[in-house]
Amino acid sequence: MRSGGGSPSVNRLPGGVIAALAAPAIVFLAGFYAWPVVALVRRAVTANSARTTLHDGALRDVLWFTTWQAALSTLLTLAVGLVPAWVLSRYEFVGRRWVTALVIVPFVLPTVVVGAAFLALLPDSLDQSVAAILIAHVFFNIAVVVRGVGGLWEQLPGDLVAAARTLGAGPVRAMREITLPLLAPAIAASASVVFLFTFTSFGVVRILGGPAHPTIEVEIWQRATRLGQIGVAAVVSIAQLVVLGLAVLWFARIQSRRRHAFGLRPLDERSHPRGARQRAVVATTCAAIVIAICTPLGALFERSTRASGGTHSLTAWRAVFGNEQATLNRPSAASSLDPSASLFTSLRFMVIATVISVIVGGCVSLAIAALGRGGQLLDTGVMLPLGTSAVTIGFGLIVAFSTSPIDWRAAPLMIPLGHALVATPFVVRVVLPTLRAIDPRLRDAAATLGAAPTRAWREIDLRVIRGPLLTGAGFAAAISLGEFGATTFLTRQGRATLPIAIEQLLGRPGVLLRAEGYVLATVLAALTFAVIAVVEFARGARRA
Amino acid sequence: MLEVREVSVAFAGRAVLDHVSLTLADGEVVALLGPSGSGKSTLLRVIAGLIPADSGDVMLDGTSLANVPTHRRSIGMVFQDEQLFPHRTVAENIEFGLRMRRWAKVDRTRRVVELLELIGLPDFGARRVTELSGGEAKRVALARTLAPSPRVVLLDEPLTGLDRDLHDQLAAETAAVLRAAGTTALHVTHDRDEGATVADRIVALDQLGITR
Numbered sequence: 138m139r140s141g142g143g144s145p146s147v148n149r150l151p152g153g154v155i156a157a158l159a160a161p162a163i164v165f166l167a168g169f170y171a172w173p174v175v176a177l178v179r180r181a182v183t184a185n186s187a188r189t190t191l192h193d194g195a196l197r198d199v200l201w202f203t204t205w206q207a208a209l210s211t212l213l214t215l216a217v218g219l220v221p222a223w224v225l226s227r228y229e230f231v232g233r234r235w236v237t238a239l240v241i242v243p244f245v246l247p248t249v250v251v252g253a254a255f256l257a258l259l260p261d262s263l264d265q266s267v268a269a270i271l272i273a274h275v276f277f278n279i280a281v282v283v284r285g286v287g288g289l290w291e292q293l294p295g296d297l298v299a300a301a302r303t304l305g306a307g308p309v310r311a312m313r314e315i316t317l318p319l320l321a322p323a324i325a326a327s328a329s330v331v332f333l334f335t336f337t338s339f340g341v342v343r344i345l346g347g348p349a350h351p352t353i354e355v356e357i358w359q360r361a362t363r364l365g366q367i368g369v370a371a372v373v374s375i376a377q378l379v380v381l382g383l384a385v386l387w388f389a390r391i392q393s394r395r396r397h398a399f400g401l402r403p404l405d406e407r408s409h410p411r412g413a414r415q416r417a418v419v420a421t422t423c424a425a426i427v428i429a430i431c432t433p434l435g436a437l438f439e440r441s442t443r444a445s446g447g448t449h450s451l452t453a454w455r456a457v458f459g460n461e462q463a464t465l466n467r468p469s470a471a472s473s474l475d476p477s478a479s480l481f482t483s484l485r486f487m488v489i490a491t492v493i494s495v496i497v498g499g500c501v502s503l504a505i506a507a508l509g510r511g512g513q514l515l516d517t518g519v520m521l522p523l524g525t526s527a528v529t530i531g532f533g534l535i536v537a538f539s540t541s542p543i544d545w546r547a548a549p550l551m552i553p554l555g556h557a558l559v560a561t562p563f564v565v566r567v568v569l570p571t572l573r574a575i576d577p578r579l580r581d582a583a584a585t586l587g588a589a590p591t592r593a594w595r596e597i598d599l600r601v602i603r604g605p606l607l608t609g610a611g612f613a614a615a616i617s618l619g620e621f622g623a624t625t626f627l628t629r630q631g632r633a634t635l636p637i638a639i640e641q642l643l644g645r646p647g648v649l650l651r652a653e654g655y656v657l658a659t660v661l662a663a664l665t666f667a668v669i670a671v672v673e674f675a676r677g678a679r680r681a
Numbered sequence: 682m683l684e685v686r687e688v689s690v691a692f693a694g695r696a697v698l699d700h701v702s703l704t705l706a707d708g709e710v711v712a713l714l715g716p717s718g719s720g721k722s723t724l725l726r727v728i729a730g731l732i733p734a735d736s737g738d739v740m741l742d743g744t745s746l747a748n749v750p751t752h753r754r755s756i757g758m759v760f761q762d763e764q765l766f767p768h769r770t771v772a773e774n775i776e777f778g779l780r781m782r783r784w785a786k787v788d789r790t791r792r793v794v795e796l797l798e799l800i801g802l803p804d805f806g807a808r809r810v811t812e813l814s815g816g817e818a819k820r821v822a823l824a825r826t827l828a829p830s831p832r833v834v835l836l837d838e839p840l841t842g843l844d845r846d847l848h849d850q851l852a853a854e855t856a857a858v859l860r861a862a863g864t865t866a867l868h869v870t871h872d873r874d875e876g877a878t879v880a881d882r883i884v885a886l887d888q889l890g891i892t893r
Contacts, residue, residue, distance in 0.1 A: 299731050300764040302751040305781030305829060310752075314777075318768050409693065412733055 247619025527622025
């Protein structure tokens with residue numbers, strides 16, 4: 138039961154308070170999401186470009202490539218991810234928690250860092266190849282499968298398979314007849330998420346794919362910023378938005394129908410591996426996970442220290458961070474890009490974006506929870522940016538604010554605003570479940586003890602969201618640090634964030650400039666780890 | 682004839698079964714008594730081949746089962762919490778073991794009807810197993826195990842979690858169904874009365890092992 142759902146209206150939070158809580162989100166979304174989308178639609182319609190777009194053979198090729206690479210990435214991720222999902226969800230062993238945490242690492246890394254890591258790792262022959270893109274996609278998304286499928290797998294009673302075995306099913310047959318059908322909802326869910334991510338892949342493809350392998354996202358960016366085909370880019374953006382929106386809606390419906398289909402009990406006990414064979418399987422899987430995840434990150438660092446002639450030195454690190462003052466005053470000769478400044482730009486934008494998304498997301502979560510069932514529309518509205526690709530968000534903002542009287546596209550605030558738009562849904566998704574989990578009888582109890590609805594709400598709801606808000610803030614900070622798709626449209630000279638600077642440096646000739654790119658990628662990876670580690674640590678401390 | 686010979690199992694260095702031996706004659710129903718945590722379930726799992734024994738052997742009609750995987754042993758098992766397959770109907774659950782043995786569709790259907798009648802749930806074939814009551818689920822689990830006529834049936838506290846009246850009724854029914862099937866059965870329980878109702882012979886687990 139939702140809060141307020143069944144209680145008489147006099148016991149509910151006053152409408153004015155709810156409206157005040159919802160207002161920032163509504164204004165924010167209307168101004169920076171809905172209006173940009175409308176602006177894109179207008180560009181798409183008025184430019185008479187719909188017809189041109191339909192007959193554009195190059196675009197058809199891009200759509201075909203985007204689809205099959207996403208499908209193949211999804212299949213490969215499932216194939217690679219199911220074994221670790223099984224080992225980590227069914228067995229108990231020393232170090233299981235560490236390996237589980239390690240699997241999540243690639244997923245929290247910024248896409249640009251993942252791209253850079255594989256650029257560093259893979260031989261030049263694989264540079265700018267489809268294989269490189271696929272490998273990076275698998276690396277990035279393996280956590281989705283391990284978490285999604287493993288989360289259900291650890292709830293499947295192991296005795297279901299044992300029962301099938303005693304009835305005469307061999308191991309393969311039991312897997313096909315019992316385990317896989319029961320895991321199907323989680324497999325389908327994970328596959329959909331991976332497909333969505335790889336279909337809208339941008340950062341990884343920009344760095345690894347080169348001009349020969351554009352996905353739809355890269356194509357939108359290229360047409361809009363490089364070729365000046367704003368109309369065509371708008372048509373493609375809107376078409377993609379509609380298709381993705383429908384896909385997400387369909388997916389959400391399937392999920393809600395499937396939930397509670399089987400009466401599974403929470404968490405069956407994990408067993409210790411028994412016998413040499415099980416131990417070998419567990420050990421091999423864990424070793425493979427550790428190697429697969431640490432090697433690209435190690436390569437990233439190694440390349441940051443590589444100097445010309447195959448030697449290693451800290452020249453690039455010194456060029457970026459040594460004598461800060463000098464660097465600030467003297468941007469690299471080859472460009473107007475200042476590597477160390479991008480670090481501070483990123484940190485500044487991170488703070489602003491985090492503050493905005495925590496305030497907007499926190500308030501709107503409180504409003505949605507207080508509205509009970511009526512909050513569904515608001516909930517869906519807040520989630521819309523999540524179903525929209527970052528490129529579309531950045532492109533929309535540029536188009537919407539490029540004409541007088543509101544020519545804000547060069548305003549520095551646009552970048553953190555874009556980041557906040559991407560991050561707010563995550564804050565809501567972290568905070569809202571906690572609010573919804575509050576037993577409404579708690580508020581009833583407070584009321585019978587003499588607390589007015591507002592007072593009860595302050596004493597109960599406002600108390601419980603502090604922890605989740607902190608977690609949400611951590612996610613928002615990590616998202617802002619790594620955001621690339623929207624930023625790529627909004628960035629201006631002298632205002633490059635870390636991901637932008639990394640992408641530019643890695644695309645330049647010259648060992649030192651590339652090494653500087655790897656330095657920044659290493660720094661960005663470390664910063665993201667630090668943020669996530671603080672969040673996890675705080676969460677652990679709260680539980681204890 | 683089922684023979685358990687000197688079976689030992691240790692978990693993380695702690696001995697759960699210590700040189701346990703036990704023999705069941707053909708068609709004999711034996712109740713194995715012991716407090717919870719005494720290794721009764723572990724013994725059943727070793728017999729079924731779900732857990733390897735650290736030492737000792739399980740023989741069926743004079744042949745060692747050491748290298749026979751669970752699905753080729755023809756040893757059925759009724760699990761403590763039924764473990765009915767939640768994505769399949771009652772009939773499909775009962776039919777499962779018959780499909781594994783490649784029975785023809787007509788024969789399977791006939792056998793399922795026969796078993797549904799035996800457990801007193803003739804119209805339940807099309808039901809989802811998630812909609813069954815506790816007693817119904819336990820009956821279906823018994824029917825599923827008996828359907829392929831295994832050489833031995835193992836029952837792992839199959840009647841726990843029922844209220845007293847239903848428990849006693851089901852104990853009597855189980856006894857009757859096992860007799861009707863004429864199968865060799867090892868019934869694990871912590872309830873002496875239940876053991877007396879179901880079995881021809883009662884043995885206590887702590888008498889089976891050789892104490893050090």
